[in-house]
Amino acid sequence: MKKTSISLAIVLSLVAVAGCQSQSSSTDLPVATTVPTTTFAQFSDNFIDALWTLSPTWALYSGKHVNDGYLEIPDDASRDKTLAFVKAQQAALGKFEPKSLSANELIDYHLIHNLLASMAFEITTFKSWQWDPSSYNVAGGFAQIINENFAPLDDRLRSVLARMENIPAYYAAAQANIHDPTLEHTELALMQNQGAFAVFSDDLLKQVANSGLTEQEKALFKTRFDAAIVAINGHISWLTKQVSQLKKEGARSFRIGETLYEQKFAFDIQAGMTAKQLYEKALADKARVQAEMTVLTEKLWPKYFTTAKPADNKIAIRQLIDKLSAKHVKRDVFVNEVRKQIPELVDFVNQKALLTLDPKKPLVVRETPEYMRGFAGASISAPGPYEKLGNTYYNVTPLDGMSHESAESYLREYNHWILQILNIHEAIPGHYTQLVYSNESPSLIKSLFGNGAMVEGWAVYTERMMLEEGYGNFEPEMWLMYYKWNLRVICNTILDYSIHVKGMTEQEALALMMDEAFQQQAEAESKWRRATLSQVQLTSYYAGYREIYDFREEYKKANGQNFDLKTFHEDFLSYGSAPVKYIRQLMQQKAK
Structure with missing residues (x-):
């Protein structure tokens, strides 16, 4: 459940495997071996234009139509052309001294540097073009x-x-x-x-x-x-x-193993820690969240049950979650309920002065178009940097086509409390809000090549932040359901790392998700399949969230009584969809 966008993994496959396209034949398209020295702003513009020439399919997905009519053959020649492009652009980028760049230019510098290195890594080291037929x-x-x-x-x-x-x-x-x-x-x-x-x-x-x-x-x-x-x-x-x-x-x-996993994690997530360090944080957070859920279950049990609470805390938590999940909207008003909640979230953000929302860029809640259905039940379709004036849509799939049993299961999952958390994540002040700020970034680089961990991490961060600020009136039921939702994010990281690095089996994976994160079997089986077909991406939600939350707490402590949450949020979002570690550095420098 996330914004609809083209992922870095798809981007790299487009460039390295199958996406080098042009209107003329590939032999007619020379690859620049040198890039003229210019200002950094000029270099950035030239870089984007050159990349679109190299890969018009990538441009197509980004809303830029360069050479839509040519499909290049994914052969050695196309990979050699990509590597030549990387070498030329790296040489041009290397002529700029990072210390001489402005704060916004420095982030662009890092994003371009990482992207180029990722492209080369995919072709020469990771080589999924050899072992992943789904690339084609x-x-x-x-x-x-x-x-x-x-x-x-x-x-x-x-x-x-x-x-x-x-x-x-x-x-x-x-x-x-x-x-x-x-x-x-x-x-x-x-x-x-x-x-x-x-x-x-x-x-x-x-x-x-x-x-x-x-x-x-x-x-x-x-x-x-x-x-x-x-x-x-x-x-x-x-x-x-x-x-x-x-x-x-x-x-x-x-399974890709520890060495490749760490390398891919560094490129894709761009975190201020290794994959192993993030995994260890996730293990600690899982224990902490389960302990919090145990306390809440002790408090709520007499309210919902007349029988004694089971001695096994995890069994008790699951039983309470099952009991609470029966409270949900009716299937025929599911989309309308989402539509109704958006203004309530806007009012809360404004009343609490959490950040500025632009009333000129409203969020349009709509039923998910037919051709987009079948993946996520809810997602954001945001205009890209080439179409900033377009509407931002919150796509919500109605439950018309589901059987009674399937609809009931879905509604129990997205019950009264979790549906609100979902709307925070997808809409206000999650993905929709962050993307509005990102499109205001003064550079196309941040909007086009933004960091997925920061984007997903911000949406996850806002879930907890809103509850901390009093959304839901500190209702223990809301916090219990939030922790269930948050456990999924935490266990995504544990799952992905454990499968690819530690050899976790399917049965061990299902036990983690069902017994430790209180997920349903169908959801757990789907997640296992996803982890066998992808690498690292599942860690992006927790990686971004953990870095943002930790940075906020550190920043709050450093600034004492001068800390203002709204100012922090707006400063943080002003840097576009940049890796958290770079936003952190620049905000700390600015505060000195």
Whole structure:
């Protein structure tokens, strides 16, 4: 449940594996081996333009349409071109002395430096382009062009027409790249490529038939469409054979091990600590939160039960949570209840003077569009830096399509108390508020390449901050449910690190999530699958939250009676979606 955005992992795969695209052929596109010396602001602008030339698919997802119509083949040449780009940009960046830069420029410097190093790491060290077949799927870029109404339909269809030309060569290169894959990622690739026919469908051909394309263009479209179908089906057959062979002969482990995990953590999270240190913090926090829940359960038990409390504290906590979860909204008013709560959150933030909310940029609560459903029940769709005047939508999926049993289970999970915490996280003053501030950042670098741990961490931080400031009137039931919600964040870190570094088994993982974090079995099984298919990202929520909260407490102590929470929040958010460790440094320097 988070904002809808393209993750750094996807970004890197677009650049390193499958996303280097241009309108002309790749041999016609020279890669700059030198970058002219300029001011840092000019360098930043030139860097973005050069990156979009290198990877128009990345630009496409960012709302910038550079060369939508070209799909580059993910071969050695495209990876060499990316590495040449990295080398040239690193050389240009190295000419700037960090001490000579302004505070905002210094953050941009660090973000660019990290991004370039990450791109090289993905190609030369991590090498998921060899063992992760799910990296290869053409559907996403085509869906973005077809479904997003950024240009007249005829123009978008012509981009699709041009882009389809290299689909057969794309999948041939993908199969040549794949070496010693994991079974889990191969099965995912098979499932996702089968889903490509939702994009390459009869509906698309009908759109073309009814469009303003010339008859010659329509005929070429059908020819390339048919070739694309053959290529996708061929790749599906190839993947099916791979799955069968891997099941029979054994496959590479999906676990990446401690060395790669620490390296990827450093690039993706950019925290002021190692992955191991964060893991150890999470273990301590899990024990602390469970102790707090035990105290609350002791207090609340007589209010809800006439029987004796079980001696096992975790059993007692689960029973109380189950009892409280029965209090929830009716399924047919779920979206309306979310819509109703947003003004209440706005009023609380304003009354408590927690930070300034811009009334000119209201949040629009809507039912999740059909094509976006199936992933998160709630998410934020925020305008990017190229479309700042657009609406910010809080997407909430109605429960119409669920069975009675599924809807009841969902509503118990997002009960009276947790639904409020969810709205704090997603909307006010969580993701929506942070993204409004981020889009006001004076540089595109922060908005485009912001730190996911800071973005997710801020939303998690606001949940506790709001309760500390009196939201929910310090009701013990609210705090108990908050701790349940917070345990999920804490255990995400323990789970991800334990699986990839310490060899945690599926049964051990399910026991952690169900017995220690009080999750339902379906939710726990889904999280196990997610952890086998991704690495590090699950730690971003806790990493960002822990760093922000710890910094606030340290900053409060250092400033004593001069500390003002609103000022702290607005100063913190003024640096855009930057890694917390850099915001911390700059705010501390500013306070001296």
